[in-house]
Amino acid sequence: MRPVRFNVHPKQADIKDNIALVEMPDGTTGEGYFATSFESVVGLARKNSMWPLPFATSCCGIEFMATMASHYDLARFGSERVGFSPRQCDLLMVMGTIAKKMAPVLRQVYLQMAEPRWVIAVGACASSGGIFDTYSVLQGIDQVIPVDVYVPGCPPRPEAIIDGVLRIQDLIHAEGLRRRNSDHYKALLGTYGIQ
Numbered sequence: 001m002r003p004v005r006f007n008v009h010p011k012q013a014d015i016k017d018n019i020a021l022v023e024m025p026d027g028t029t030g031e032g033y034f035a036t037s038f039e040s041v042v043g044l045a046r047k048n049s050m051w052p053l054p055f056a057t058s059c060c061g062i063e064f065m066a067t068m069a070s071h072y073d074l075a076r077f078g079s080e081r082v083g084f085s086p087r088q089c090d091l092l093m094v095m096g097t098i099a100k101k102m103a104p105v106l107r108q109v110y111l112q113m114a115e116p117r118w119v120i121a122v123g124a125c126a127s128s129g130g131i132f133d134t135y136s137v138l139q140g141i142d143q144v145i146p147v148d149v150y151v152p153g154c155p156p157r158p159e160a161i162i163d164g165v166l167r168i169q170d171l172i173h174a175e176g177l178r179r180r181n182s183d184h185y186k187a188l189l190g191t192y193g194i195q
């Protein structure tokens with residue numbers, strides 16, 4: 001019988017080298033304590049526990065699938081819990097061509113999300129209509145909802161999508177707790193007819 005061969009020189013993975021620790025916010029530290037602002041703690045928690053809602057209509061959605069799969073593994077950034085209930089998600093990821101008929105649906109999904117919520121336009125179609133400069137295609141989702149980050153590409157590679165998520169994390173971390181109640185933010189929503 002043919003013997004079973006094992007790898008006689010197994011590579012010893014050093015797990016410590018592969019785990020990135022969350023960056024500590026600014027604060028004061030001493031023996032046995034660390035003090036920081038409430039805002040920093042909330043920002044830290046929010047940015048590392050986003051729940052994405054993928055709104056995928058065409059080819060860019062396939063890149064998103066690759067981004068979620070084991071090789072790129074968006075779970076490394078705390079975003080593995082993909083949901084399809086807008087009320088339980090805080091990151092709307094729009095991927096693909098959005099027809100004008102689809103625009104009210106996209107807007108409805110956005111309205112159903114609770115604050116604070118963020119939006120990424122993934123790829124040329126979601127950002128600007130892409131190559132579909134036609135009567136039936138929305139020329140960018142920012143015509144109907146506010147967008148926080150645009151990811152270029154047709155389609156963008158998973159690395160680019162991850163970069164977009166990292167940019168969103170930067171925004172979340174830096175966002176003040178009261179921003180959503182500010183006049184500036186209300187005025188921004190007002191330009192979209194959202195109360």
Ligand code: SF4
Nearest residue numbers: 059060124125154155
């Ligand atoms: S940007 Fe390109 S790859 Fe993405 S949905 Fe549009 S046509 Fe497809």
